[in-house]
Amino acid sequence: RKEVEQDPGPFNVPEGATVAFNCTYSNSASQSFFWYRQDCRKEPKLLMSVYSSGNEDGRFTAQLNRASQYISLLIRDSKLSDSATYLCVVKIPGAGSYQLTFGKGTKLSVIP
Amino acid sequence: EAGVAQSPRYKIIEKRQSVAFWCNPISGHATLYWYQQILGQGPKLLIQFQNNGVVDDSQLPKDRFSAERLKGVDSTLKIQPAKLEDSAVYLCASSPPGSGAETQYFGPGTRLLVL
Numbered sequence: 241r242k243e244v245e246q247d248p249g250p251f252n253v254p255e256g257a258t259v260a261f262n263c264t265y266s267n268s269a270s271q272s273f274f275w276y277r278q279d280c281r282k283e284p285k286l287l288m289s290v291y292s293s294g295n296e297d298g299r300f301t302a303q304l305n306r307a308s309q310y311i312s313l314l315i316r317d318s319k320l321s322d323s324a325t326y327l328c329v330v331k332i333p334g335a336g337s338y339q340l341t342f343g344k345g346t347k348l349s350v351i352p
Numbered sequence: 353e354a355g356v357a358q359s360p361r362y363k364i365i366e367k368r369q370s371v372a373f374w375c376n377p378i379s380g381h382a383t384l385y386w387y388q389q390i391l392g393q394g395p396k397l398l399i400q401f402q403n404n405g406v407v408d409d410s411q412l413p414k415d416r417f418s419a420e421r422l423k424g425v426d427s428t429l430k431i432q433p434a435k436l437e438d439s440a441v442y443l444c445a446s447s448p449p450g451s452g453a454e455t456q457y458f459g460p461g462t463r464l465l466v467l
Contacts, residue, residue, distance in 0.1 A: 283461055335410035336407035336410075337453065338452055
């Protein structure tokens with residue numbers, strides 16, 4: 241079983257739509273959780289951290305369910321500029337320290 | 353503030369050749385990471401340095417990959433000899449002291465094609 245699993249998509253949605261991405265992780269010792277965004281041929285950039293209580297940043301809402309080892313990202317009122325790959329990221333104990341483990345990513349295309 | 357710098361941006365080599373990538377992290381960032389991102393996959397950690405010491409190289413294919421971070425600043429990643437399956441983007445990232453791997457800033461990456 242992979243450490244972090246995501247639906248690769250692609251998700252093709254019209255502007256203004258609401259879209260949700262899901263992610264599951266296998267390591268129960270996972271410490272912290274994040275969503276990164278990666279534009280085509282660019283480097284990943286932190287979008288937001290994910291907390292058990294749920295957190296919101298403008299049109300973006302992230303949720304964490306530790307019991308189910310499940311993470312979600314909701315994007316409301318999608319914009320063309322939201323088109324990107326969204327990477328689910330989990331901080332796990334590594335061989336020498338903590339490390340970030342990335343999912344394969346979910347590709348989102350927002351269509352005019 | 354300058355970001356993480358990497359060079360070259362692109363490299364095309366033939367299998368069995370050698371290649372080296374260079375990374376300059378953000379000033380003051382003690383922790384440096386090298387990741388491999390194969391097309392359609394998420395980044396995979398190859399090696400993590402804390403200053404000039406290796407913290408984790410458990411996923412580095414040591415028969416052909418090597419990395420060093422002399423003087424605790426710049427780092428180089430080398431592949432010798434390269435295989436077709438090494439075609440990927442090699443990303444360098446750094447994080448500030450005390451962030452515990454949570455805050456990582458990525459460079460633009462080096463795109464490697466092995467023919």
